[in-house]
Amino acid sequence: MACNCENQNPPNNNKESLDRRSFMTRITLGVGAFFAAVLSFPLVAAMLDPIIRKKTEVWRSVGKLTDFKIGETKMVTFENASTYEWSGGIARSAAYVRRKEDDSFLALSVNCAHLGCPVRWVEKSEIFLCPCHGGVYHKDGSWAAGPPPRGMFDYEVRVHNNNVQIKTQNIPITNLTS
């Protein structure tokens, strides 16, 4: 019978061939794992880079001292700590600043402590209302009604050279236990 295949003698030593095969299996799996690791590294690095980058916090001026009347709550905006040239309209964040006394300020994050939606200040009622799930807060940021598990988050605030300044920070994330 014509056959153009090469002479394939069955291995005559079964044990030796099994050893050889398990060696080749291991080589293949090992090389495969190496291949996967080499490729995964840049992917994981690209995904994690913006997160593990060093955190920056900067003080941002949000107005002159004289812009704030005692007892008044005012919305201010400021540039986030680290922005990109392509950040566009999301380069700035907002906060509510209330001048409690002459030199005592309270700065609250606009993010609702429930799921992060931006709360609105209703001046006449002196409450913050959240449009998403109906969270309500008092003027000092404490919880008043609705689903938020805690009061509003606050920013560090200081008066520096007659400027009111806010220390930028991350979007506050409410945890299970807060």
Next chain:
Amino acid sequence: MKKALKNIWNWVDDRGGLSELVKPLTTHLVPPESKWNYVWGSATLSCLIIQVVTGIALAFLYQPSADVAYQSLQYIENQAFLGSFIRGLHNWGASGMVLLMGMHMIRVYLFAAYKYPREMSWITGVVLMALTIVMAFTGQLLRWDDNGVWSSVVAAEQMGRIPLIGDSIAHFLMGGENINGETLNRFFSLHVFVIPALLFSFVAYHLFLVFRNGISEPPKVGRYLNPKTYRNWYENMLKEKGVPFFPNAIWRDAVFSALVLIVLVFIAWFVGAPELVGAPDLTNVKVDPKPDWYFTWIFAIFALMPRDIGSYVIMLGPVLTITVLLAVPFLSKGGERSPLKRPWAIGAVAFLIITICGLWYIGDVEPWHPKFDAEPLSEYTTVPEAKPSVQRGINVFNTAGCLYCHKINDQGGIRGPNLTNVQNRLTKEQIIIRIVNGAENMPAYGGSLSKEELEDVVDFLLKDKKGSNPNN
């Protein structure tokens, strides 16, 4: 000519094995009774194909960058040739996919097709459901309008409820600790590369399983499923009376999918995609973020949960749902498959549908939502010929935020009770106490209203025939 073409085909088929590839499909036997109830899965797949095609079309036009994504959507919507239609079809294709996936799942559950030997079909189906939901959520976020931006915040906040690693996952999603220039690209990459890759792999495996284990025969009352004998019985049944999948069964899939496409094209053309709301701006707090329709029932759950358990519901809800679904084929294995003999299965599906529809309705009405855009009560129509104190009271009612939550006649919010006839329910003293001290879900106004303002608004509230139109 004809002969030449035939030769070419023969060559391609001989060397390329195309017939071999398709042959198993054409000769695959299916139970003859698998008819119109078996089209949901293929229709879901057709929606996925619509999504892939329209998605690629959109990717040619869309700019996935935080500063211009919104403008590029305006361009797609208003300028690009067929752009608005493509966007509409992608939007409604997603709706169709979610809906048909739900129908497919209900059908499989009611017919107990998840039982032996098709457990893996169910399990991969649950994974596909989760992936589809992630696609739906990340997709609506790519609109990158107000709604999109705040949806990404909401997604991050939800992740924040996971113990220990919650913050890390939230920051992973946002690409940092804030919504920033990286955020949109992360969701874009997830929506366009990562999740579709997983989706395609699982769809391929899900389909392979359909061929490997066969389409489940429609259940019959009294025909018990015995894992020991089922496979033999099924094979014999197919040999005896099975019909080829192609074309005896697939023609229904084709017809139904075509119908789905026609309906979706129609809606896409005449209704279009949801309007783009304001440009992304984290400093604009006058927004009203709300998810697309298929998520509004979850949105309602988040609003209605008591605050003590809210965070646990946010975290455990999805985990428990997936766990229970994955456990289904292990909790109910053999035995009866007919829904007529499984009243609890019918009850569970009915309960789920009623609950979700109820929550949909509530999510649409949003009774917890302060009505920021309520039209102010006009002095004249609200109380005709009112005395000055009542007129001032109407003004207080309009400006102090009362109107956001309380209705007078048909104007105002519905979070608090309707106050049109409050004078019949409460005395003057009771009204004053309520306003000054507040009540559950109502802030205390004692500190913010002057004595005169309080008296005026109470004068107004005590008035009979509030809101009656003088012309009636």
